[in-house]
Amino acid sequence: MRSVNRIFTDTLLKIKSRFQLVKEIQEEYSSNVDDIREKKYSDERTKQIIDNISDIVTLVNKQGIIIYNNKTIKKILGYEAEELNGRHILELIHPDDKEIISEKFNNILTKEGIDKLAEFRFCSKSGKYLLIESIGNVQLNNPAFNAIILISRDITEKRKIEDSIKASEEKLRSLIHNITDIITIISVSGDIIYQSASARQLMGYEENELQKRNFSEIVHPDDFPLVMQSFKKLIENGGISELTEFRLLDKNSNYFYIEAQATNQINNPNINGLVVNSRDISIRKKADEEKKILIKELTKNNYDLKQFSYIVSHNLRAPLTNLTSMIKLLDFGTVKTERSLKLLEGFKSTTFHLNETLNDLIDILVVKDNLNIQTEMISFKKSLNKITRSIHSLFIETNTSISSDFSSAEHVKFNEPYLESIFQNLITNSIRYRSLERATVITIHTAVKEDEIILTYTDNGIGFDMKQVKDKIFGLHQKFHHHPESRGIGLYLIHAQITSLGGTINVDSKINIGTTFTISFKK
């Protein structure tokens, strides 16, 4: 049994890395081999040890018949130690693995000593195949054995873990390969350690062509200080850098814009560097440039147009005010003929009409231009009264009455001339487009709704067809009636006044019933 012990010991020793008990066994036996008095004890002890190691120990004769299993087989495969004795080992191996193992078995028969590791699926007692890793030691010529010693373990779980690691590595790899962003790993000294395959598409470099080169070689000199600053900051402070835009040199010696963000992974032993995530933004950059030029042009055009409108309005206004003044100063009583009087009356009304149109246009110009209109708390009632007083005679002439209720919201934060202009325009519109079949009644009331003050203005005039005018009603020079005094500016003007202060105006109308304007002011 001494030699048996030695061979076991040898086998176990040679695969020491895998079998932790080996050393203990070896020490035990090398010190006691010659001690015959201890022999019996040793045999028993060897058996104990073999039955208690975590691997299956199997003896197979040269025909492949199993002649021995240690007790560990029960734990792993479910068989009793003696249960498989007399069975051929290939019987229990998975059909797909049989051929390889059979071949291997035949090969090792001619050899002596320890063979390489083999993997195969072995049928457990429950009928389930387990993945087994096994190493054989051919001791056919050793009279103590006349067998092949197999030491086996279950690697099903291990393989599963290995497979999942492999799969996730593969996934990560293909992810990095297929994203359009370039992933670069840079060492603390600025050397490129790794660059993803996308670098080829964007920069023309082969994967890892830039390896060991310093990033300073590919950053545009003008951008380098900025990049260096952000690089240093990231190394000192750790964490994630700010998104930085700079130019990189591609394989064809052209610079292109990228946007990059880096993470400090210096303390991550798997990386030991900065992970830089960068993407090509040259298209966006170009579009930005074009946009800038366009904005510049538009700003200039806008400014020129504004100047143009001021000049035009001034140049028109100057002679027009003269005409208005002269008409006013003219004593019509001294005009001799009726014909001249008629012409002068026509001259007068035309001039006044022209003057009003021009004044409206100038008002619009001022509203559109003035971004800093002052607002204050204004009384609806006060503003309305001011307007009704100024056109009092018109109310009487046209049999018009107003009923107002501002009890829900008496004041609004708005611009006073604007509010007056709104009342003025709405009321003159209502009178202008009144129904001649009934007395004109205008009702105005306010309400509070969340963060808005709503003013509802309704008349009972001739109305208009909403389908035709819905989108145009607040546009410039949109006239919906063949009314001689209609200038098509009033609604445009008040729309501009309301929206310039963050409010909205909506309209609803029914032919021959009337029109309702709903104005919401920011509270």
Next chain:
Amino acid sequence: MLDMVMNVDDDSMVQMISEIIMSDEGFCESIVKLEDGKKALEYFEQQSKLPIEQQKIPELVFLDINMPIFNGWDFLNQYDKDYKKFHNRTKIIVLTSALDPETEMKAGEHPLIFKYITKPLEPKHIAQLKEDPLFKTESTC
């Protein structure tokens, strides 16, 4: 009634209208009509060379802003620098058809501008001026 009003405007129609309104309202004895800022400065230059008792300095100037060559602002700058001695005797009213808010604001802040009137000049403006204590006292003196 004021002794003298100066009208600085390149628009002869404006000159005519202002003259008619002022004469209708009996606002002043005489009107000096000048067509731009340069002419107005030349007037003050001439007067400043005369002995004080012979000087004819307007109590009121209606000044247009938009004029060719030498505009209202140019006049004001020069007048401010060179004719400080007349500042107490003369009030300046800007009379312009420029409606841009900037001009109005600039005029409002200018120390030499007494008033800003948007054209056209109307009888009511003159009537208001006649009521202004500044001119009332002077006319009674």
